[in-house]
Amino acid sequence: MILVTGATGHVGGELIRRLAAAGEPVRAMTRRPGEARLPAGVAAVYGDAADPASLDAAFAGTSGAFLMSAQAVGTAPEPTHDLALAAAAARAGLRRVVKLSTLDGGTGDDPIARWQTTAEAAVTDPARGFAWTLLRPGRFMSNALH
Numbered sequence: 679m680i681l682v683t684g685a686t687g688h689v690g691g692e693l694i695r696r697l698a699a700a701g702e703p704v705r706a707m708t709r710r711p712g713e714a715r716l717p718a719g720v721a722a723v724y725g726d727a728a729d730p731a732s733l734d735a736a737f738a739g740t741s742g743a744f745l746m747s748a749q750a751v752g753t754a755p756e757p758t759h760d761l762a763l764a765a766a767a768a769r770a771g772l773r774r775v776v777k778l779s780t781l782d783g784g785t786g787d788d789p790i791a792r793w794q795t796t797a798e799a800a801v802t803d804p805a806r807g808f809a810w811t812l813l814r815p816g817r818f819m820s821n822a823l824h
């Protein structure tokens with residue numbers, strides 16, 4: 679079972695559609711499971727990255743996850759949502775994690791890059807034992823629409 683966070687958003691929503699179409703077992707995490715519009719057969723599960731205790735039930739029984747955070751950079755001293763998601767994945771014993779980062783995560787020195795560098799490290803930490811993939815996209819077209 680693959681857990682997709684941000685499942686009601688632009689990236690997670692598209693990922694859910696593609697995984698479901700490919701016949702992969704997938705679970706959608708959202709703070710409002712009752713309102714989520716998902717492909718047939720995809721279950722929604724409650725999870726709030728601002729409430730780490732809520733995440734264990736969301737991750738239970740999954741072997742892989744797509745992790746993203748919508749926490750605005752600089753609203754906390756560190757990316758607490760990313761850190762909580764990675765910790766929950768570790769507690770649940772996940773083997774494979776894909777994390778949505780940013781273009782210069784891991785290398786850049788601006789606030790967004792530094793924020794994402796910390797978030798990436800929570801996933802790539804060898805002690806976690808994940809097989810990991812970092813996605814480092816550039817600017818989204820949805821920014822212009824927003």
Ligand SMILES: NC(=O)c1ccc[n+]([C@@H]2O[C@H](COP(=O)([O-])OP(=O)(O)OC[C@H]3O[C@@H](n4cnc5c(N)ncnc54)[C@H](OP(=O)(O)O)[C@@H]3O)[C@@H](O)[C@H]2O)c1
Nearest residue numbers: 684685686687688689708709726727728747748816817818
């Ligand atoms: N914009 C860019 O140019 C750009 C560039 C590189 C990387 N990125 C990354 O992409 C992310 C945005 O992706 P997107 O466009 O797919 O996002 P989006 O469409 O804005 O969707 C945000 C998702 O985050 C979920 N969410 C919000 N707060 C949450 C919380 N406290 N706990 C759990 N889930 C929560 C929402 O789910 P519910 O409301 O259903 O709970 C929703 O599914 C950015 O945050 C950044 O990390 C963006």
